[in-house]
Amino acid sequence: MIDWTPIVFVTFKALVLSIGMFFAIKWHYDQGKKDKDKAKQNRAVLRASSKVIGVFVLSLLALGIVTFVVVSMVGLDMTLP
Incomplete structure (x- = not known):
């Protein structure tokens, strides 16, 4: 007897990808x-994407600082071998 799970999932995946491509x-x-x-639209997209990149970099920096502070407070060894 054939297992029905791969048939159903592969069929569903093919259907979803076909609809998405269409x-x-x-x-x-x-x-x-x-x-x-x-040109106006391109400038707006460029401005919006630069804002998103800036927010991402700032949040990454904040996450690094918070991680450093928490690791220091807990007392973990952060020396490289």
């Missing part, structure tokens, strides 16, 4: 049709 291609095709204010 909508991705459709979205890119629709975006290519509208070329209004392309």
Whole structure:
């Protein structure tokens, strides 16, 4: 007797990926049709992505500092061999 789990999951995965590819291609095709204010939109995307990168770097720095403080308070050995 064949196990039904791989058949169901592979079929579901193929269906979900096919639907996702269809909508991705459709979205890119629709975006290519509208070329209004392309430069303005590019600047807005660049500005938003730089803000996200800045927030990510600051949160990474804050996490490192908090980790260092907690490790120092607990008394763990942080020396490299």
